Amino acid sequence: xxxxxxxxxxxxxxxxxxxxxxxxxxxxxxxxxxxxxxxxxxxxxxxxxxxxxxxxxxxxxxxxxxxxxxxxxxxxxxxxxxxxxxxxxxxxxxxxxxxxxxxxxxxxxxxxxxxxxxxxxxxxxxxxxxxxxxxxxxxxxxxxxxxxxxxxxxxxxxxxxxxxxxxxxxxxxxxxxxxxxxxxxxxxxxxxxxxxxxxxxxxxxxxxxxxxxxxxxxxxxxxxxxxxxxxxxxxxxxxxxxxxxxxxxxxxxxxxxxxxxxxxxxxxxxxxxxxxxxxxxxxxxxxxxxxxxxxxxxxxxxxxxxxxxxxxxxxxxxxxxxxxxxxxxxxx
Amino acid sequence: xxxxxxxxxxxxxxxxxxxxxxxxxxxxxxxxxxxxxxxxxxxxxxxxxxxxxxxxxxxxxxxxxxxxxxxxxxxxxxxxxxxxxxxxxxxxxxxxxxxxxxxxxxxxxxxxxxxxxxxxxxxxxxxxxxxxxxxxxxxxxxxxxxxxxxxxxxxxxxxxxxxxxxxxxxxxxxxxxxxxxxxxxxxxxxxxxxxxxxxxxxxxxxxxxxxxxxxxxxxxxxxxxxxxxxxxxxxxxxxxxxxxxxxxxxxxxxxxxxxxxxxxxxxxxxxxxxxxxxxxxxxxxxxxxxxxxxxxxxxxxxxxxxxxxxxxxxxxxxxxxxxxxxxxxxxxxxxxxxxxxxxxx
Numbered sequence: 001x002x003x004x005x006x007x008x009x010x011x012x013x014x015x016x017x018x019x020x021x022x023x024x025x026x027x028x029x030x031x032x033x034x035x036x037x038x039x040x041x042x043x044x045x046x047x048x049x050x051x052x053x054x055x056x057x058x059x060x061x062x063x064x065x066x067x068x069x070x071x072x073x074x075x076x077x078x079x080x081x082x083x084x085x086x087x088x089x090x091x092x093x094x095x096x097x098x099x100x101x102x103x104x105x106x107x108x109x110x111x112x113x114x115x116x117x118x119x120x121x122x123x124x125x126x127x128x129x130x131x132x133x134x135x136x137x138x139x140x141x142x143x144x145x146x147x148x149x150x151x152x153x154x155x156x157x158x159x160x161x162x163x164x165x166x167x168x169x170x171x172x173x174x175x176x177x178x179x180x181x182x183x184x185x186x187x188x189x190x191x192x193x194x195x196x197x198x199x200x201x202x203x204x205x206x207x208x209x210x211x212x213x214x215x216x217x218x219x220x221x222x223x224x225x226x227x228x229x230x231x232x233x234x235x236x237x238x239x240x241x242x243x244x245x246x247x248x249x250x251x252x253x254x255x256x257x258x259x260x261x262x263x264x265x266x267x268x269x270x271x272x273x274x275x276x277x278x279x280x281x282x283x284x285x286x287x288x289x290x291x292x293x294x295x296x297x298x299x300x301x302x303x304x305x306x307x308x309x310x311x312x313x314x315x316x317x318x319x320x321x322x323x324x325x326x327x328x329x330x331x332x
Numbered sequence: 333x334x335x336x337x338x339x340x341x342x343x344x345x346x347x348x349x350x351x352x353x354x355x356x357x358x359x360x361x362x363x364x365x366x367x368x369x370x371x372x373x374x375x376x377x378x379x380x381x382x383x384x385x386x387x388x389x390x391x392x393x394x395x396x397x398x399x400x401x402x403x404x405x406x407x408x409x410x411x412x413x414x415x416x417x418x419x420x421x422x423x424x425x426x427x428x429x430x431x432x433x434x435x436x437x438x439x440x441x442x443x444x445x446x447x448x449x450x451x452x453x454x455x456x457x458x459x460x461x462x463x464x465x466x467x468x469x470x471x472x473x474x475x476x477x478x479x480x481x482x483x484x485x486x487x488x489x490x491x492x493x494x495x496x497x498x499x500x501x502x503x504x505x506x507x508x509x510x511x512x513x514x515x516x517x518x519x520x521x522x523x524x525x526x527x528x529x530x531x532x533x534x535x536x537x538x539x540x541x542x543x544x545x546x547x548x549x550x551x552x553x554x555x556x557x558x559x560x561x562x563x564x565x566x567x568x569x570x571x572x573x574x575x576x577x578x579x580x581x582x583x584x585x586x587x588x589x590x591x592x593x594x595x596x597x598x599x600x601x602x603x604x605x606x607x608x609x610x611x612x613x614x615x616x617x618x619x620x621x622x623x624x625x626x627x628x629x630x631x632x633x634x635x636x637x638x639x640x641x642x643x644x645x646x647x648x649x650x651x652x653x654x655x656x657x658x659x660x661x662x663x664x665x666x667x668x669x670x671x672x673x674x675x676x677x
Contacts, residue, residue, distance in 0.1 A: 059526060198595045285497070
């Protein structure tokens with residue numbers, strides 16, 4: 001089923017509403033005062049529509065991986081809601097979430113770590129079915145065969161073991177496993193980052209084909225802005241736990257509003273050698289600069305910083321239709 | 333800024349490295365030759381199994397033998413073949429005249445020693461300086477690589493620094509004795525993109541200041557575009573193309589180079605499908621006969637699987653290992669000759 005982006009009725013598959021995750025830090029101080037908690041995800045809201053991909057980009061410490069885990073209820077949220085299939089996942093216990101897990105799955109970054117080396121491909125791909133009540137019978141084997149073919153492998157691969165496959169093929173196995181229960185949402189957590197360029201291209205094409213065929217929604221977490229541009233319909237940019245920009249992919253790349261998004265795009269090495277080399281756009285380090293006490297989270301590295309940025313945290317505002325940014329100094 | 337000098341500072345000739353494994357003998361690098369000029373940045377690009385890292389490790393004599401075996405070739409540096417040096421002689425070269433930086437700084441930084449101790453160790457191993465003098469140089473180096481408050485940070489342990497800072501420390505260690513050649517194996521791959529841009533800029537300015545030659549090994553074509561003067565493209569342990577950086581991007585000659593470039597997603601374009609290369613890398617223990625790329629090549633001719641293509645000079649600065657080249661040239665020459673014959677009548 002192909003989803004028409006302009007259709008009036010495109011269902012929302014999952015919605016994060018003012019989602020936050022704070023981690024308490026152990027005190028390093030002799031006086032015993034607890035340091036402020038690490039706000040890994042701080043008041044983040046977004047939704048993902050059926051058949052569409054939301055790309056989530058940001059650098060180390062931005063919280064994108066934590067968001068992926070919060071959406072799948074793999075981590076308890078500190079506050080906020082995750083609405084999925086009419087339920088608020090943050091309010092459910094493990095028993096309550098379990099049946100909903102059929103609808104949401106994950107593909108991981110490391111194709112070597114994500115597959116149990118002692119399980120055959122058959123067992124790996126059918127494991128979700130077995131966990132959710134299927135038996136090891138002909139129907140399950142048939143479904144497994146179907147899944148392998150869906151991802152470009154064959155039934156002949158079912159009896160082999162992970163070590164017999166390349167990184168790209170292992171990723172396909174992981175995708176087959178993720179599709180076993182016909183989920184509505186798949187979180188791709190840096191799913192192509194560990195692959196060679198040409199293999200990455202194959203897997204990106206595969207993910208897009210599957211999205212078109214099965215109407216899947218993806219949360220595509222990545223750091224490669226070119227890959228994210230390619231696969232996403234909408235893109236969200238995060239910095240130190242906060243959502244700083246959210247828009248359709250074309251606007252974000254051609255006319256970004258937030259200075260951090262602009263810096264990210266400008267930092268990407270050029271697709272062709274330039275006659276004139278350019279200096280790096282931005283100094284400093286997100287992990288080291290840390291959260292400021294007050295004001296905008298990006299103040300210490302921002303080329304447009306002004307007095308109000310130090311005092312007041314900017315809200316995420318819709319500066320253009322469908323294009324949100326959290327910045328006092330947006331130049332529309 | 334001065335361009336590359338004329339006499340090569342490093343010359344690799346017909347390098348061949350194999351590994352003995354339970355699965356058979358893997359010919360990881362075969363017939364690799366290149367020259368590195370003074371002040372030149374040579375990019376070596378390739379994917380997994382290309383042999384690019386093994387090439388660099390072989391030059392540095394950092395491969396454990398066994399299971400590795402450098403079975404052929406010479407590496408000429410400073411008038412000597414590094415492959416024939418004793419380990420103690422090589423140790424004087426390594427880290428002093430030829431240095432290497434790696435992708436994962438934690439594997440070359442010892443977690444139980446301070447960064448200062450490690451830089452000082454490099455310096456005192458190669459030069460007759462006291463620890464106090466070496467410490468002064470270490471502080472200068474940390475400042476030069478952009479570590480803030482170097483007099484304090486010099487006593488940090490690696491885990492107290494960010495990934496980008498650890499990479500800067502590794503660069504400081506590698507440059508401590510002003511090497512002539514720096515081998516950089518995926519130095520920015522593990523870093524965030526804004527940090528990557530900073531580190532590349534740092535390497536550029538240090539390269540200019542130290543008048544170093546750099547071999548930049550990466551799978552990232554963008555880094556090549558940004559940093560290299562000349563490019564070696566490697567596939568399945570062999571060099572398939574060698575050309576100036578502009579030529580490789582504007583007019584790649586080898587089908588693999590062209591396919592690799594085409595499969596890179598571009599940040600400035602909206603494309604629906606990415607170009608892919610059919611199939612996957614063959615088993616390194618069992619390379620295909622003839623051209624190793626032929627099973628996946630859209631232009632393969634029958635003779636591609638029986639003839640091993642030589643790296644042939646096709647223009648002033650470009651070499652390609654592809655059997656189509658003589659075929660193409662021969663037919664072009666034939667039509668040229670026919671046209672001349674018509675004109676002459």
